[in-house]
Amino acid sequence: MDLPIIDTHIHIWDLKKLTYPWLKNMQPIVNQTYLMSDYDKAIGCQKVESMVFVQCECKPEQFQEELQWVQNIADVDKRLQGIIPWAPLHTGNAVEPILQGFKKDPRIKGVRQIIQFEEDPDFCLKPDFIRGVQLLGQYGLHFEITIDPSHFKAVMKLIEKCPDTRFILDHIGNPNIDKQELHPWKELIKNFADSGPHYCKFSNFLGNANLKNWKINDLKPFSEVVIESFGPKRLIWGSDWPPLERAATWQTWLQVAETLTKDLNENDKSLVFRENAIQFYGLNN
Template sequence: MKIDAHQHFWQYNPVRDSWIDNSMSVLMRDFLPSELKEEMDNNGIDGCITVQADQSEEETNFLLQLAQSNSFIKGVVGWIDLRAANAEDRLAHFATNEKLKGLRHIVQAEPDEHFMLQNDFKRGISFLSKYRLTYDILIFPKHLGTALELVKQFPEQPFVIDHLAKPQIKEQVFSPWKEQIQALAKAPNVFCKVSGLVTEANWHNWKMEDIRPYLDIAFEAFGTDRLMFGSDWPVCKLAGNYTTTCVLMEEYLKDFSEVDKAKFWGINAAKFYTLN
């Protein structure tokens, strides 16, 4: 089974979705399951993990409802306030839905670069394993040191780094991102999503040669057992389309074994998110 481990749905709201600025006008509309299903069918993708784009319980309920009515949505990465005093109660409430596989917080937007090491946030993280929930780490390269400290403090908690932590592909900057990704990869409880890379490159004229060195670093660090494909649809439309993201990885993996390809395209995501 081929799994897209990272994509989003939304009903566009210009106030709530103010992160979509004028340079991203292509995203200023609704993106819902019927449109994604057509893209997935065209590219031989069987199922997906849908990931929160808004920090509200309403968002989590919205995604769970979509998963309930669309069987190709295999799991949801939602949001609750992990810092809240009642965080465990909210986890217990949402975890009754088997489609909830994990949680995410938009850490990249937090003014405190060490947000993930705040005591109330770590308290929330400490509850996740009880409910068999994963955690998606959404960060910029400047947060990698903090991420490394977090995963060390929770060695039994499954973590996944979204978008390779958004390396500076457009500027072709490698350090210290490379060294910190290599350090994170030494933690066996950390996986990584190969997703969102085209939007970190030059949107209008990126080439495989721009992205390949970053893929080389990721595959060398994590191997083929802890990397998974994500389209980052519809955000990928800023620098291409759904097919673009698939072709990029098909080209990169062309000389890999069929076993390793199968791991990357689905087995690893199914393992990480405990898909049925």
């Protein structure tokens, strides 16, 4: 891509340092150490101005170690301008000292605690979790929403109870692109977009498609919905690398994303691939 871009969703992990239980069930191409040097190999000659690291689901008791490790890397690699750690938001007021600590590092922009894999469909409506998300807003941090379509209704109620917290939806809400389940995701995503000034991450299309046999036409109905629902001013591109490697290379996904957004003018493309990231994450580009 000729435009300078920002990657708002990267993961790195060192299997010698921390434990990531979920990786044991993943394909070998993902279940291995990935560092910034590997990211640089993945992007090739593409100019990536800056990146946002998103927590990688290490053991919960290791989340502070993960954060410190990434902070040390970001001290050296100045492109790593945003950090989204995990935090035990479900502990309610007990999480406040942790959030106070986060505010000491301006690179920490928000928190992700994945809702998608919780057995209780109303997990995010528990009073303590709601309180944890409310506290994010008080400390100028946003919440990264990672769900599938079954969680939208509960998340909408969560958002209503947290008017001072900003939200961004990861991976367009993880619809089942493989089975082309456009509904009810389409209606849910439109309602979410209309409910407030929330952003949506243009990412993980391929991870939700047929990993071995995805086609660009499988993705288009879903990209059309999010572009129509959020408009170019509230969409932010991300790679979701290295889980992306299950389906395609980093460079292939960028090319696919370019194709899916080809009807946007150059200014709007710049919003999706760069400007919105600077605005939402408060990056120093």
